[in-house]
Amino acid sequence: MRVTEMITIYINNKPYEVSSGQTIMQAADSVGFRIPRLCYHPKLSIEGACRVCIVEVEGIRNYVASCAYPITPGMKIKTNSRELRQARRDIVELILDNHPQDCHTCERDGICELQRLAYSMGIRHRHFEGERKHYEKDLSSSSVIRDPDKCILCGRCVRICSEIQKVNALRYAHRGFKTVVMPAYDLPFAESVCTACGQCINVCPTAAFVEKNYTQELFDKLQDSALIKVAQIAPSVRAAIGEAFGLGPGRAMEKESAAAMRRLGFDYVFDTQFGADLTIMEEASEFLERIQSNGKLPMITSCSSAWMKCMEQFYPDLIENVSTCKSPMSMTGALTKTFFAEKIKADPARIFSVAIMCCTAKKYEAARPELRVNDLAAVDLVVTTREFAWMVKSAGIDFLHLQGEEFDAPLGLSSGAGTIFGVTGGVMEAAIRTAYELYTGDTLIDIEVEDIRGFAGIKEGKVMMDGREIRVAVAHGLGNACNLLDLVRKEPDRYHFIEIMGCPGGCIGGGGQPYAGSNSIPLDQECLKKRAEALYGLDRDKTIRRSHENPEIQKLYREYLGRPLSPLSHKLLHTHYRPKEPRGIIPQEIKAR
Amino acid sequence: MDTHVDERKNELIEYMEKTKKQSHPESCLIAILHKAQQLYGYLSKEVMDEVATTMNIPTAHIWGVATFYHYFNLAPQGAHTIYVCLGTACFVKGAGKVLDAVKEELKISVGETTPDNLFSLRETRCLGACGLAPVIMVDDKMYGELTPKKAVEILRSYKK
Numbered sequence: 001m002r003v004t005e006m007i008t009i010y011i012n013n014k015p016y017e018v019s020s021g022q023t024i025m026q027a028a029d030s031v032g033f034r035i036p037r038l039c040y041h042p043k044l045s046i047e048g049a050c051r052v053c054i055v056e057v058e059g060i061r062n063y064v065a066s067c068a069y070p071i072t073p074g075m076k077i078k079t080n081s082r083e084l085r086q087a088r089r090d091i092v093e094l095i096l097d098n099h100p101q102d103c104h105t106c107e108r109d110g111i112c113e114l115q116r117l118a119y120s121m122g123i124r125h126r127h128f129e130g131e132r133k134h135y136e137k138d139l140s141s142s143s144v145i146r147d148p149d150k151c152i153l154c155g156r157c158v159r160i161c162s163e164i165q166k167v168n169a170l171r172y173a174h175r176g177f178k179t180v181v182m183p184a185y186d187l188p189f190a191e192s193v194c195t196a197c198g199q200c201i202n203v204c205p206t207a208a209f210v211e212k213n214y215t216q217e218l219f220d221k222l223q224d225s226a227l228i229k230v231a232q233i234a235p236s237v238r239a240a241i242g243e244a245f246g247l248g249p250g251r252a253m254e255k256e257s258a259a260a261m262r263r264l265g266f267d268y269v270f271d272t273q274f275g276a277d278l279t280i281m282e283e284a285s286e287f288l289e290r291i292q293s294n295g296k297l298p299m300i301t302s303c304s305s306a307w308m309k310c311m312e313q314f315y316p317d318l319i320e321n322v323s324t325c326k327s328p329m330s331m332t333g334a335l336t337k338t339f340f341a342e343k344i345k346a347d348p349a350r351i352f353s354v355a356i357m358c359c360t361a362k363k364y365e366a367a368r369p370e371l372r373v374n375d376l377a378a379v380d381l382v383v384t385t386r387e388f389a390w391m392v393k394s395a396g397i398d399f400l401h402l403q404g405e406e407f408d409a410p411l412g413l414s415s416g417a418g419t420i421f422g423v424t425g426g427v428m429e430a431a432i433r434t435a436y437e438l439y440t441g442d443t444l445i446d447i448e449v450e451d452i453r454g455f456a457g458i459k460e461g462k463v464m465m466d467g468r469e470i471r472v473a474v475a476h477g478l479g480n481a482c483n484l485l486d487l488v489r490k491e492p493d494r495y496h497f498i499e500i501m502g503c504p505g506g507c508i509g510g511g512g513q514p515y516a517g518s519n520s521i522p523l524d525q526e527c528l529k530k531r532a533e534a535l536y537g538l539d540r541d542k543t544i545r546r547s548h549e550n551p552e553i554q555k556l557y558r559e560y561l562g563r564p565l566s567p568l569s570h571k572l573l574h575t576h577y578r579p580k581e582p583r584g585i586i587p588q589e590i591k592a593r
Numbered sequence: 594m595d596t597h598v599d600e601r602k603n604e605l606i607e608y609m610e611k612t613k614k615q616s617h618p619e620s621c622l623i624a625i626l627h628k629a630q631q632l633y634g635y636l637s638k639e640v641m642d643e644v645a646t647t648m649n650i651p652t653a654h655i656w657g658v659a660t661f662y663h664y665f666n667l668a669p670q671g672a673h674t675i676y677v678c679l680g681t682a683c684f685v686k687g688a689g690k691v692l693d694a695v696k697e698e699l700k701i702s703v704g705e706t707t708p709d710n711l712f713s714l715r716e717t718r719c720l721g722a723c724g725l726a727p728v729i730m731v732d733d734k735m736y737g738e739l740t741p742k743k744a745v746e747i748l749r750s751y752k753k
Contacts, residue, residue, distance in 0.1 A: 162651075168651035168653055168654065169653060170653060171651075171653040171654050171656065171657035172657050172661075173656055173657050173660040173661075174660045174661065175660075175661050182653075182656075183653055184641075184651070184652035184653040184655070184656040185638050185641070185652065185656055186656070192653075193651075193652075193653075582642075582652070583646075584651075585645055585646065585649055585650065585651045585652065586649075586651075587619065587649055587650055587651055587654070588619070588649065
């Protein structure tokens with residue numbers, strides 16, 4: 001084992017004790033020097049492409065990229081000399097030279113890393129005027145828009161798509177000035193292996209990747225008095241939306257969100273967490289049925305839309321393992337246009353069903369033909385946490401000072417189990433809380449399942465149900481999911497039940513969550529932990545923490561669905577998936593160029 | 594499907610299977626694409642898909658490599674490929690005018706193929722025959738000390 005020792009290095013003429021085996025950037029970070037950076041991301045491989053993080057090292061003729069250069073004992077580093085500041089500023093100016101000058105009309109105005117960098121470099125003029133690239137935007141995807149004109153070729157999207165998600169939808173194509181990040185064969189995004197997870201948006205420092213924006217359309221619909229406007233909101237949105245209003249991560253803003261939705265003009269404000277409770281009822285029952293009738297195991301969860309598209313393209317051999325349950329969003333949407341429409345005696349075609357999601361792939365899911373109910377879309381429009389926050393600001397709603405309000409019946413009440421759906425391991429934990437009690441008839445005492453909490457890539461746990469051992473596994477982020485499923489292909493009997501979430505951390509790390517602010521980085525681990533804690537806190541504060549104890553759920557089954565897996569449940573709440581082209585390929589180990 | 598096509602495909606697959614026995618088969622990608630281009634004359638989406646599946650390499654990665662190197666053709670090529678040298682010596686001796694004459698004669702631009710699939714036109718840097726500048730190369734044959742008129746005559750000789 002390699003032992004790290006403390007060594008002395010000199011930064012700007014002063015000695016510092018730092019651990020050996022680090023890069024200059026890491027060592028400088030540890031003693032309070034934050035060297036400017038752009039293409040660097042702590043979760044991704046070192047690219048060294050942007051050269052923004054250059055420093056001066058005594059004895060080395062050229063400036064070195066601090067993200068890639070290791071420290072040595074006695075190394076003398078300068079991070080802020082006059083010449084270095086000038087060189088760094090020139091580098092950023094040259095990046096800007098081939099970047100549109102449209103900041104004030106750009107979607108990321110005010111929350112753009114490149115803009116922040118230019119400001120902190122002290123760039124107040126544009127000195128260079130050279131040839132500029134021009135490409136068409138790719139608007140083909142229902143979730144993610146690609147705008148190569150805004151791309152500065154930092155490669156973060158390429159790296160997250162291949163290293164963290166293992167989807168490999170993006171690569172650099174062509175060379176030199178003509179280099180463009182694109183899917184294979186320059187095909188439209190919609191025809192690529194892209195799973196619509198939106199992680200490229202999260203890590204993009206500019207607006208080269210953004211979600212397909214539906215805010216104007218939604219504002220228009222909210223003005224339409226002929227429509228009954230109904231909204232639902234995902235658990236993770238409330239755990240992160242505060243960040244879009246300048247709060248630190250980890251503030252749970254559940255009731256404020258409900259109040260803001262009403263003020264935007266929605267007639268009914270529902271909670272996707274109700275749909276989550278319903279998903280648990282159906283999914284736990286489906287699981288028990290598979291256990292008791294020797295059905296296909298392991299059963300794999302189906303809530304995450306990015307994972308569903310990934311499964312259809314990369315793992316079509318596992319389709320039978322996937323639960324037939326629709327996602328909580330699609331269940332809530334389906335009931336909105338049936339059960340709820342009947343209840344208020346309204347024509348379902350007049351109901352405009354909106355979902356506020358932490359997710360970009362939900363836009364894709366909402367458009368899937370197999371999820372329609374009675375030939376109507378279950379969800380007509382999806383906006384992300386970012387879009388929702390923007391709408392709230394744009395409509396002049398004082399989010400931070402709103403008095404909290406409750407969600408509306410009959411699709412508004414949820415248990416703590418529905419809340420934790422938003423964090424990796426949460427669906428499994430919620431399912432265990434219900435499946436255990438349905439199977440054994442006993443009360444589960446320890447309902448917080450620690451083994452499957454936390455941020456390990458793959459988590460395993462065991463539950464004893466009436467002497468029967470149930471082995472479960474949880475993966476978050478499609479790369480981890482791929483590793484887990486490769487294991488399942490080799491050892492089909494290893495697990496009984498598997499939860500997969502497409503995004504790192506689960507939905508709290510979704511592709512539609514607020515951009516990282518000026519003092520943080522996208523997908524920061526600490527930020528994800530705090531968002532998770534916000535959801536666990538909401539769960540702990542609830543009296544009802546098991547889905548089957550939600551009185552509105554009980555009422556729904558009593559009055560409408562009958563029982564879990566009933567014919568009506570099957571019609572409204574379940575679906576089937578089919579293999580999709582193009583087929584995805586998961587390589588062993590290939591470094592993205 | 595004619596048998597000729599299948600033979601080419603079989604040869605390509607055989608080639609790939611051989612590389613898979615080596616320690617880092619993915620590093621053979623460029624060699625495989627060379628082989629594919631040698632067999633088919635260019636890299637079609639279908640051929641790249643074939644390479645992707647057989648070698649377990651994502652298509653986006655293959656596309657990245659195929660577009661990076663000028664050598665790889667991404668569209669079908671004509672029966673003859675004309676390389677007009679635009680290296681320094683040739684350029685000084687009027688290669689630009691030779692290129693213009695060739696374009697005018699074939700009614701295509703650099704990188705394109707004539708509608709009758711007889712010629713593809715490419716520009717190149719130094720071919721190592723500066724003493725004969727300006728030069729063009731048609732397939733493997735070099736023609737030197739050209740004028741625009743001579744270049745056109747050479748092309749016409751291929752049309753017969």
